[in-house]
Amino acid sequence: xxxxxxxxxxxxxxxxxxxxxxxxxxxxxxxxxxxxxxxxxxxxxxxxxxxxxxxxxxxxxxxxxxxxxxxxxxxxxxxxxxxxxxxxxxxxxxxxxxxxxxxxxxxxxxxxxxxxxxxxxxxxxxxxxxxxxxxxxxxxxxxxxxxxxxxxxxxxxxxxxxxxxxxxxxxxxxxxxxxxxxxxxxxxxxxxxxxxxxxxxxxxxxxxxxxxxxxxxxxxxxxxxxxxxxxxxxxxxxxxxxxxxxxxxxxxxxxxxxxxxxxxxxxxxxxxxxxxxxxxxxxxxxxxxxxxxxxxxxxxxxxx
Numbered sequence: 198x199x200x201x202x203x204x205x206x207x208x209x210x211x212x213x214x215x216x217x218x219x220x221x222x223x224x225x226x227x228x229x230x231x232x233x234x235x236x237x238x239x240x241x242x243x244x245x246x247x248x249x250x251x252x253x254x255x256x257x258x259x260x261x262x263x264x265x266x267x268x269x270x271x272x273x274x275x276x277x278x279x280x281x282x283x284x285x286x287x288x289x290x291x292x293x294x295x296x297x298x299x300x301x302x303x304x305x306x307x308x309x310x311x312x313x314x315x316x317x318x319x320x321x322x323x324x325x326x327x328x329x330x331x332x333x334x335x336x337x338x339x340x341x342x343x344x345x346x347x348x349x350x351x352x353x354x355x356x357x358x359x360x361x362x363x364x365x366x367x368x369x370x371x372x373x374x375x376x377x378x379x380x381x382x383x384x385x386x387x388x389x390x391x392x393x394x395x396x397x398x399x400x401x402x403x404x405x406x407x408x409x410x411x412x413x414x415x416x417x418x419x420x421x422x423x424x425x426x427x428x429x430x431x432x433x434x435x436x437x438x439x440x441x442x443x444x445x446x447x448x449x450x451x452x453x454x455x456x457x458x459x460x461x462x463x464x465x466x467x468x469x470x471x472x473x474x475x476x477x478x479x480x481x482x483x484x485x486x487x488x489x490x491x492x493x494x495x496x497x498x499x500x501x
Contacts, residue, residue, distance in 0.1 A: 215244040217251065224290040226253040236290050255290040259351060262301060266359065267309045269316040271324055278359040279316070281308055283339070284352040292347030300346055304339070308353070311338045321360065328355050 218241050219225050225237040229249045244251070262285070266278040283304060287293045297303050315334050316324050324331070332353050340350040360368070 211246045212243070215246050217242045217244055222257045224255045224257060225251050226255065226290050226294045228252040233291060233295065253290065253294040255287055255293055257287055257290075259284060259286045262304070263356070264305050264308055266357065267312060269313050271316055271319055271321045273320045275321045275364060276361060277316070277321075277324070278357075279312060280356045281312060281335070282354045282356050283308060283350060284354075285343070285348050285350050287347055288349045289347030292345065294347075296346040300348065303346070304343060304348070304350075307339060307342055308335070311335050311342075321364065325358060325360075328358075331355060 217225065217237065219237050219239050221239055223239070225242070227234045227237060227244070227249055229245070233252070234249060261282060263282050264280060266280040268276055269279055270276050285304070293300060312331075312335060315331055319327065319331075332355060335353040336350055339353060343350055
């Protein structure tokens, strides 16, 4: 009885010990009697005790490995230190387990060799400015080379490119000279724009002054024209007043019998009225009394 209980307990322990649960994004490689049997995916699985074993637990998530700097020589014989970062993913757990011994070491050596081959065909300046090209070439070569290992290389990035100290100093001097050149160009362009703005301001000022002078001359001409018109109108009014005074005097001679003194005074008043407030010069006849006498004679003739 005790033996059966012990045997039952051993069976239960063995069954429980051989129940395996594969988590998400993982896979288990199973060997049966030393040979590959199957690959367990996500879920609950029961392993046959003493016959089957878990040969490898593989994660299917994308992984990142950062390799240390590798010395590489460019086409123009400049030695640089370049470290790379590889993003990879296991696509076939069986090939990953049995395809290559120490996969990470194999990928590191393959990355260093590929990098040396690519950089060896480039000069220093080209290698410093062609990171995208280098990354694309390396990813393509590594992905093809690691395919038999059940590994897919998604991306390869050059993390740092470290040229020799002398090259770095020369590059820094070159960059400094380039920055100074750009600064001088920007300063010259600023001064040019400033001079253009000043010249445009002077031009606008002179145009405004010329327009103002033109408007002033036009206004002055219009004022002179108006004054001349006013003077002409004044002269015309004066002539009309003289003519009106003469006509009035003749009419008064016809209507009444004024004396010579009255005729003389009326004539003088007409001349004064015509010259009142005007700049016109009026020349009085020296024989104004003769005019009065002429008027008297005319009156006598009309009576006869």
